[in-house]
Amino acid sequence: MKCRILDGVRHFLIYGKRGVLLNVSLFSSKYINIWSILTVGIVLTVIAPNFVILLQFFTEPADQWDHVRQYLLPDLLKNTGLLLFFTGLTTIFIGTSLAWLVTAYDFPGTRFFKWGLILPLAIPPYIGGYTYHGMLNYTGVIQTTLRDTFELDLDQKYFDILNLPGAVFIFTLFLYPYIYTMTQTYLETQSASLIENARLLGKNGTKIYFSVVLPISRAVIIGGTSLVLLEVLNDYGVVQYFGVPTFTTAIFQTWFGMNDLASAIKLSATVMFIIAVLLIGERILRGRKQYSYTTSRVHPLQKKKLTGRKKWSAFFYCLAIFSIGFVIPGLQLVSWMMLTYEKVVTAEFWTLLTNSLIAAISGAAMIMIGALVIANFTRLNKSLPAKALSKMTILGYSIPGAVIAVGISTVFIYIDNVLAALYEQFDMDGTLFLSTSLLILIIAYAIRFLAIGFNAIDAEFDKAGTSFHEASRLLGKGSISTFFKVDLPMVKGAVISGFILSFIEILKELPLTLILRPFNFDTLSTKAYQYASDEQIQEAALPSLLIITLSALAIYFFYYVLKKERS
Amino acid sequence: MFVSVENLCFRYRSQEVIHQLCLEIQKGEILSILGSSGSGKSTVLRLLSGLETPNEGSITVAGQTVADDRHFLPPEKRSIGMVFQDYALFPHMTIRKNIEFGLGTWPKKERKPRAEEMLRLVRMEAYKNRYPHELSGGQQQRIALARALAPKPALLLLDEPFSSLDADLQINIRNELHDIIKQTETTTVFVTHDREDAKAIADRIVTMRDGAAHDWDSICMTTERPVEQKEKALQSL
Structure with a gap:
C-alpha cells in the first residue's frame, strides 16, 4: 500500500495493488471551507459538555460518591425505572387509542379533537403538576365544593397526588400528545390500504386496533414513546414538587445541597448511560422498520361513521382527556390569575417578561443559525463524516437539561480558569465571568434544542434538493453568496417555524434555566416554579398562563393552520 | 482542442462510475453523449462543471486546467453554463x-x-x-x-433537456434549441438517452456504455474505454 499526498496535506490518494484504493478528499479544497469549519466548531460545542461527563463515568469516584451510591442511587434507579415504565405504558395506551379514534371514525367533534388533543402539550408538566395539586388539596376547589355543597369530608389520602402514581398521572396527561400526534399522522397518511383490507377481511374495530393498528404503527409508537421517556428523564419540576427523587433532583441536591459537583457529574454520567440504553433499545425495537412508505401513492383513510352508544363513548373519551389535559387546569389557572394578577403584575414582572424574551429570542436565533450552517453543510457533503456530524447535533435533545448544565458548567469553569489572568488584566471582578453570564445559559439552550431547528431545516432542504444550489454556483456565485441569495430564501418557512418551536421550548424550559441563569435572573418558568414551591400556587398562575398561551398558539398554528394549508 | 478530458475516473461509494474517460471537443461544436440510464453520462457533466471532484484524470477548458491531480477550480469559477434536467429556476x-x-x-x-x-x-x-x-x-x-x-459561458452543458417535456413538444423545441445554440456559437455538451434527440442536435455523437461497472478492473487493464468516440456518427447511425 502506498500513499500519495496531493496539494499539500489536503488530498490523499492511497494506492493498493490494483490502483487507487481510496481517495481521501475530505481535506481537499472542496471540503475545507467556511461551512465545514463552522460546522465542526458547532458540533464540537454540542459534544464537548456531554463528552466531559461521559469521561467521568470511568474516573475514580470522589469521597462522597460512596455515600451517594449507597443511600441515594438505589432509590433513584427504582423511582426512575417505575416512572419510565408506567408513564410509557399509559401514554402509549392513551396516545394510540385517541389517534385511532380520530383517524378511523367519524363522531361529534372529530375535526376539533384531531388538533385539540395536542393542546395538553402546551402545559409544561411542572405547571400541570402544581395546578392539579392546588385543585385537589384541602383548600382546593374540589374538596371545598364537596364540603360546602355536598357536605362530604373525605379522607385526605384520596386527594393526595404528591407521590409516584401522581407523577405518572401528570406525565401521562401532558406528554401523551407526543405519541398521539406521531401515530395519528402516520395512521392518517400511511395506513389506509392495510386497514381497509382488514375491514374487507371482516375484522371489526377493536380487533383491527390490536392486530393491525398497533403492529403497523410500532415504529412511530416507539419513536413517540422514546420522546416521552426522554421528557420524563429531563423533568425536574414535577418530581421535585411531588417528592419523587430521580436523577435530576439528585443532581441538584448533590451539586447545590451538598456542594459536590463530582458526584453530580457521576450521576449525570449514569443518566447518560440509561439514555444510551434507551436509544439503543429504540433502535433494536424499531428494527429496520421505517416511519413511512417510500411510495407517494398513498391515500387517506376513509372514516367510518359511528352511531348510537359507540358514537357517544368515543366523544366522551376524547372530551374527558381534552378536559383534564387542557380545559380544567387552564380554567383553574385563569381563576387563580384573576385573584392575583394585581399583586403579581409589578415592575418586577416586566423584568421577568423581558428576561424570558431575551433568553428565548437569542437562544432560538442561535439555534437557527447553527442549524442552518450544519444543515447546509451536511446536505452538500454526502460524505460519511458529514452524516456523522449531523447525527451528533441531534444528541443534545436526548440529554436532560440538568446533565447538560453539569457538563457545560464544567467546560466553562475550565475556560474561566484559563482566562483568569486575562480577567485580572481588565480589572473585572469575579473569576467566574463566563460561567455566571447569560451566555452560558443561551449556549446551553442551543445545545439542548439544536435538534429542533436542525430537523426543521434539514427536512426543507431535503425537499428543495441541491439543483438550485448547483445552478447558482454554475452561474458564478460562491457558496456564501449562494447561501444568502438562493439557499436561505428556499428554506425561509422552515427557519420561521424552527425559530418558533425552539422559542417555545426555551420559554418552557426549567432545569437548565434554574441551574445556569445568572444571579437574580428570573424567567417566566423559573418564577412560576418558584411561586409554586413557596406554596404561592395562585401567584404562579399568571406566568404559567403566559407560557401556556404562547405554546397553545404555536400548536394551533403548526397543527391546524399549516396542516390545513397543506391539504 | 477547446475542451479536453483525459483519463477521467470517478467513483461513488467505491463504485466505478466513470472509468478512464477521454473526450475532445472543438470550439463551437455541439457534442452529444448518448447512453442509457446509469451509464454515468450525467456524471460526466457534473465532473465537467465542477459539481463533483474526479478521482483521477484531468479536464481542460479553453486552455485552462480546471481539474487534475493538483488543481480543482470550483464551479463558480469555471465559466460553464448548465441547463438542469429539472431546470432549477429559482x-x-x-x-x-x-x-x-x-x-x-x-x-x-x-x-x-x-x-x-x-x-x-x-x-x-x-x-x-x-x-x-x-x-x-x-x-x-x-x-x-x-x-x-x-x-x-465558455461551455454549455445540457442534462437530458427534453426529459420533462411532452413528446409532441419535443420535436419543435429541439430544433429551436439547436438554432439558439448555433446562433450564439457556444460549445455545447448535452447528454441524452434518446438517439433521435442526439441526431437532431449534435454535430457529433459519442456513445457511453454502462455495464462492466462491477468488473471495471479488467476493463482498466485491457484499456478498453466505456466511451467510444464514433467519428461521423451521424452517417453510421
Whole structure:
C-alpha cells in the first residue's frame, strides 16, 4: 500500500495493488471551507459538555460518591425505572387509542379533537403538576365544593397526588400528545390500504386496533414513546414538587445541597448511560422498520361513521382527556390569575417578561443559525463524516437539561480558569465571568434544542434538493453568496417555524434555566416554579398562563393552520 | 482542442462510475453523449462543471486546467453554463431576475440589456416579470437556457433537456434549441438517452456504455474505454 499526498496535506490518494484504493478528499479544497469549519466548531460545542461527563463515568469516584451510591442511587434507579415504565405504558395506551379514534371514525367533534388533543402539550408538566395539586388539596376547589355543597369530608389520602402514581398521572396527561400526534399522522397518511383490507377481511374495530393498528404503527409508537421517556428523564419540576427523587433532583441536591459537583457529574454520567440504553433499545425495537412508505401513492383513510352508544363513548373519551389535559387546569389557572394578577403584575414582572424574551429570542436565533450552517453543510457533503456530524447535533435533545448544565458548567469553569489572568488584566471582578453570564445559559439552550431547528431545516432542504444550489454556483456565485441569495430564501418557512418551536421550548424550559441563569435572573418558568414551591400556587398562575398561551398558539398554528394549508 | 478530458475516473461509494474517460471537443461544436440510464453520462457533466471532484484524470477548458491531480477550480469559477434536467429556476425570483442572476460580475448598466437580449433570443420577452411556476415546461426550459447562456459561458452543458417535456413538444423545441445554440456559437455538451434527440442536435455523437461497472478492473487493464468516440456518427447511425 502506498500513499500519495496531493496539494499539500489536503488530498490523499492511497494506492493498493490494483490502483487507487481510496481517495481521501475530505481535506481537499472542496471540503475545507467556511461551512465545514463552522460546522465542526458547532458540533464540537454540542459534544464537548456531554463528552466531559461521559469521561467521568470511568474516573475514580470522589469521597462522597460512596455515600451517594449507597443511600441515594438505589432509590433513584427504582423511582426512575417505575416512572419510565408506567408513564410509557399509559401514554402509549392513551396516545394510540385517541389517534385511532380520530383517524378511523367519524363522531361529534372529530375535526376539533384531531388538533385539540395536542393542546395538553402546551402545559409544561411542572405547571400541570402544581395546578392539579392546588385543585385537589384541602383548600382546593374540589374538596371545598364537596364540603360546602355536598357536605362530604373525605379522607385526605384520596386527594393526595404528591407521590409516584401522581407523577405518572401528570406525565401521562401532558406528554401523551407526543405519541398521539406521531401515530395519528402516520395512521392518517400511511395506513389506509392495510386497514381497509382488514375491514374487507371482516375484522371489526377493536380487533383491527390490536392486530393491525398497533403492529403497523410500532415504529412511530416507539419513536413517540422514546420522546416521552426522554421528557420524563429531563423533568425536574414535577418530581421535585411531588417528592419523587430521580436523577435530576439528585443532581441538584448533590451539586447545590451538598456542594459536590463530582458526584453530580457521576450521576449525570449514569443518566447518560440509561439514555444510551434507551436509544439503543429504540433502535433494536424499531428494527429496520421505517416511519413511512417510500411510495407517494398513498391515500387517506376513509372514516367510518359511528352511531348510537359507540358514537357517544368515543366523544366522551376524547372530551374527558381534552378536559383534564387542557380545559380544567387552564380554567383553574385563569381563576387563580384573576385573584392575583394585581399583586403579581409589578415592575418586577416586566423584568421577568423581558428576561424570558431575551433568553428565548437569542437562544432560538442561535439555534437557527447553527442549524442552518450544519444543515447546509451536511446536505452538500454526502460524505460519511458529514452524516456523522449531523447525527451528533441531534444528541443534545436526548440529554436532560440538568446533565447538560453539569457538563457545560464544567467546560466553562475550565475556560474561566484559563482566562483568569486575562480577567485580572481588565480589572473585572469575579473569576467566574463566563460561567455566571447569560451566555452560558443561551449556549446551553442551543445545545439542548439544536435538534429542533436542525430537523426543521434539514427536512426543507431535503425537499428543495441541491439543483438550485448547483445552478447558482454554475452561474458564478460562491457558496456564501449562494447561501444568502438562493439557499436561505428556499428554506425561509422552515427557519420561521424552527425559530418558533425552539422559542417555545426555551420559554418552557426549567432545569437548565434554574441551574445556569445568572444571579437574580428570573424567567417566566423559573418564577412560576418558584411561586409554586413557596406554596404561592395562585401567584404562579399568571406566568404559567403566559407560557401556556404562547405554546397553545404555536400548536394551533403548526397543527391546524399549516396542516390545513397543506391539504 | 477547446475542451479536453483525459483519463477521467470517478467513483461513488467505491463504485466505478466513470472509468478512464477521454473526450475532445472543438470550439463551437455541439457534442452529444448518448447512453442509457446509469451509464454515468450525467456524471460526466457534473465532473465537467465542477459539481463533483474526479478521482483521477484531468479536464481542460479553453486552455485552462480546471481539474487534475493538483488543481480543482470550483464551479463558480469555471465559466460553464448548465441547463438542469429539472431546470432549477429559482422559484423566488422573476424570470428577469433569474436571467440576471449570473451577471453578477458584469457592469450594472449592461446587465439589463443583456437580460433583454437573452429574452429576445428565446422569444420570451413578454414573460419577464412572471415567476417560474407560472410558465409551462417548454417555456421554463427556454428560460433555463437563456439563464445559462446569459453570462456567455465558455461551455454549455445540457442534462437530458427534453426529459420533462411532452413528446409532441419535443420535436419543435429541439430544433429551436439547436438554432439558439448555433446562433450564439457556444460549445455545447448535452447528454441524452434518446438517439433521435442526439441526431437532431449534435454535430457529433459519442456513445457511453454502462455495464462492466462491477468488473471495471479488467476493463482498466485491457484499456478498453466505456466511451467510444464514433467519428461521423451521424452517417453510421
